[in-house]
Structure formats: structure tokens, C-alpha cells
Amino acid sequence: MNPIKVTGLSKSFGKKTVLTDINLTIEPNTIYGLLGRNGAGKSTLLNLITNRLPIATGTVTIDGTPLANNDALLNRIYMMSEANLYPPRLRVSEIFKLTAQMYQGFDAAYADELVAKFELDPQTRFNKLSTGYRSVMKLIIALAVDVDYVFLDEPTLGLDANHRQLFYEELIDSYAKTPRSFVISTHLIEEIANVIERVFVIQDHQLLVNDTTENVLQEGYAVTGPAKEVQTYTADLNVIGQESLGNLLVHYVYGQLDDQREIPDTVTVSHIDLQKLFIYLTSQGGHREI
Numbered sequence: 001m002n003p004i005k006v007t008g009l010s011k012s013f014g015k016k017t018v019l020t021d022i023n024l025t026i027e028p029n030t031i032y033g034l035l036g037r038n039g040a041g042k043s044t045l046l047n048l049i050t051n052r053l054p055i056a057t058g059t060v061t062i063d064g065t066p067l068a069n070n071d072a073l074l075n076r077i078y079m080m081s082e083a084n085l086y087p088p089r090l091r092v093s094e095i096f097k098l099t100a101q102m103y104q105g106f107d108a109a110y111a112d113e114l115v116a117k118f119e120l121d122p123q124t125r126f127n128k129l130s131t132g133y134r135s136v137m138k139l140i141i142a143l144a145v146d147v148d149y150v151f152l153d154e155p156t157l158g159l160d161a162n163h164r165q166l167f168y169e170e171l172i173d174s175y176a177k178t179p180r181s182f183v184i185s186t187h188l189i190e191e192i193a194n195v196i197e198r199v200f201v202i203q204d205h206q207l208l209v210n211d212t213t214e215n216v217l218q219e220g221y222a223v224t225g226p227a228k229e230v231q232t233y234t235a236d237l238n239v240i241g242q243e244s245l246g247n248l249l250v251h252y253v254y255g256q257l258d259d260q261r262e263i264p265d266t267v268t269v270s271h272i273d274l275q276k277l278f279i280y281l282t283s284q285g286g287h288r289e290i
Contacts, residue, residue: 001076001148002063003027004049009058011044018044020205022058028148029179033196033213035189037282040202042185043081046151050079075103079151080142084134088127092137095126105146114140117166131158139167143174152184164188168195189275199274203282213274220277221253225267233267241280252280
């Protein structure tokens with residue numbers, strides 16, 4: 001499967017702009033994290049890519065061919081979302097059979113294995129499932145379908161800590177055995193930081209970050225020390241946020257540090273985790289130069 005290329009994608013609902021000129025590439029056999037604050041446009045982007053919303057401006061293509069209304073290409077893509085699109089009276093086992101008819105190569109044996117691990121009753125009707133077990137059922141389908149691209153929009157909605165951990169373990173194991181691309185949109189950044197290989201961050205309707213997780217983490221710093229020394233050291237650097245801790249000041253910096261600038265003995269410089277970096281990158285009024 002060739003990469004999915006998103007070019008010049010914009011979307012508005014009436015007078016409300018949701019996305020502006022989004023350009024990105026989703027490579028085969030890669031796990032992505034799609035991050036953004038509530039209302040940033042993450043779900044809209046996924047719905048546009050997967051043909052659930054019509055595209056007015058821009059293109060989504062594979063090898064130059066638009067995905068829109070192309071059944072052959074769309075059959076190689078699966079999207080899990082919060083939307084409940086299944087007939088409410090169908091049992092879980094019947095939904096699996098229906099999915100197998102739509103996606104040739106659905107791994108029914110693996111689905112049964114996951115049903116047992118997640119303790120999901122396959123005879124329960126969809127409308128009788130709790131929010132968490134609806135997510136479990138959808139995740140089982142997402143892992144068992146034979147496709148090249150899997151889009152997961154808030155996949156752990158309603159899941160308890162044990163089920164979330166089990167999902168991440170199964171995702172990694174499934175990816176290792178059958179490589180394909182996953183794009184995970186979630187607010188639980190800390191939980192997926194060690195799973196994702198690349199990061200997309202949407203802010204102010206635009207793509208703010210598009211890089212490997214390793215590179216993003218390498219460019220996020222906490223500079224801590226007495227206020228005057230910290231302010232002097234971080235002058236002209238890309239300070240995206242700050243915190244005061246008693247007599248200490250912390251400046252959060254994103255980007256390259258000045259290797260020629262000496263670090264005072266009273267100042268420490270350390271890397272920050274992906275969640276804290278995301279918080280300050282997307283804070284309203286924050287200073288950002290990406």
C-alpha cells in the first residue's frame with residue numbers, strides 16, 4: 001500500500017473554520033498520534049480522510065488517486081469512532097459476522113481470542129453494552145480487520161485502566177505480527193507516548209507539529225533555576241510556557257538551545273514528557289514558533 005497524502009485540506013461548517021490548509025503524509029506501517037485540544041479538528045480530519053465527510057477544499061489520495069468514493073481503496077481503511085453506527089438490536093457476534101462480510105480477511109479467530117481476553121459477552125446486544133464495552137467491541141474489530149490503515153478516534157473511551165493497558169499490549173503485538181498503519185487520536189497522551197512513532201499536533205485549525213516522537217521529545221526542555229538566571233539563559237529562545245515553584249522559575253522551551261550559551265551552575269536543563277510538551281504547545285496565548 002502506498003502512503004496516504006493529504007494536500008491543502010480545509011474544512012468549514014457554515015462560518016466556522018475547523019481546518020485550514022492541512023498537508024501531511026501517512027506512511028505505511030507506522031503508528032501515529034494525532035493530538036489536539038477539544039474542538040481542534042481531529043475528528044473532522046479523520047472523517048475527511050476516511051470519506052465520512054465530503055471534501056470541498058484539498059485532496060486525500062493514494063498514489064495520486066482520490067480516496068473519495070473509491071470503494072477499492074476505502075476497503076483497505078478502517079475507522080473506529082465514537083459514533084455508534086451499528087443496528088442497536090444486533091448481538092456482538094452478529095456484528096462480527098457483518099464486519100466479515102464487509103472486510104474480506106477479517107480474523108474471526110483473533111476476534112474470539114480478544115473477546116475472551118476483554119471478557120466481552122458476544123451474545124449481548126449492542127444497545128445493552130456499556131460505553132466501555134462498546135469501545136472494546138469496536139477495538140476488537142479494528143484489530144481483527146485485514147486493512148492497511150486503521151484510524152482510531154478516542155479508542156479508549158469508557159475503558160478502565162486494565163482494559164486500556166490490555167488494548168495497548170494487543171495493539172503492539174498485532175502491529176509486530178502484521179505491520180500496518182495506525183493513527184490514534186486521543187487525550188490520554190501519557191499512555192500512548194511510548195507507542196506512537198510519529199506525532200501530528202493540530203492547533204488553531206492548522207498542523208502545528210509533524211515529526212517523529214523522538215525528535216519532538218528531543219526538542220522539549222525544562223529550564224529550572226532562580227528567575228533572573230533562567231530569564232537570562234532563555235532570552236531569545238522559543239519559550240512556550242512557564243511555572244513558578246517558590247523561588248524557582250521554570251521556562252519550557254521548544255526548539256534548539258544555543259550551544260554557545262553557558263548554562264549557569266544554578267540552572268538545570270532537562271527534557272520534558274510528551275504530555276507536558278503538548279499542554280504548553282497548545283496553550284492559548286503561548287509563544288510558539290514551530
